[in-house]
Amino acid sequence: MPRAAVAEAFQRWQTANPTPTTELEYGNGFQLLVAVVLSAQSTDKGVNLATRRLFPVAPDAAAMATLGEAGIAEHIKTIGLYRNKAKNVAMLSRILLERHAGEVPADRGALEALPGVGRKTANVVLNTLFRQPTMAVDTHIFRVANRMGLAPGKDVLEVEKALLRRVPKDFLLDAHHWLILHGRYVCTARKPLCGQCIVRDLCEYRDKTD
DNA sequence: ATCCCGAGGG
């Protein structure tokens, strides 16, 4: 896809949705971090159902550490991978208390040192919470970037670099959320809704059927 | 490369 088409696509997404953000529900930075950790291979909708039970009981790192792995697991059993996630959230809460006064660090290295936090989760937290121009490449963005020809790559790190290279600076801060929402509601995995896509004429895929 | 792992959609 030509550079001008990339810019045009983001221009349209911005016009349609000037201030995009996450659909995860959270009341503070700690809750956003936990919600993103829980969102691995799960829908935001499902995560929100679980955190509506979990966060009233454990709104911060101290309360979460006190609740502990077993208590956390009880509240999030409806999400996939819940045993690993309960273990990670319990440990991560303890580490935040010990090393960061219970606060979420605005630092990639410190974030990725937390259990259950890899490059993608760190990128989401840095962007959503601290407004840094990172590009977290998840299943949606990997698919959209490759399918449209927006920023092709064989793995998520390649797509991340390609996006950082190709997305105009003015759109970089919000690009992550536009791409997520586009992938979730329009450029879906199974049957993309090309009929209601506002960037269809710029897309290398259009309504092919794979 | 494999495991983790529930809910919703087709």
Next chain:
DNA sequence: CCCTCTGGAT
């Protein structure tokens, strides 16, 4: 039934 969902650790 199979596929997908804002992945990470081993």
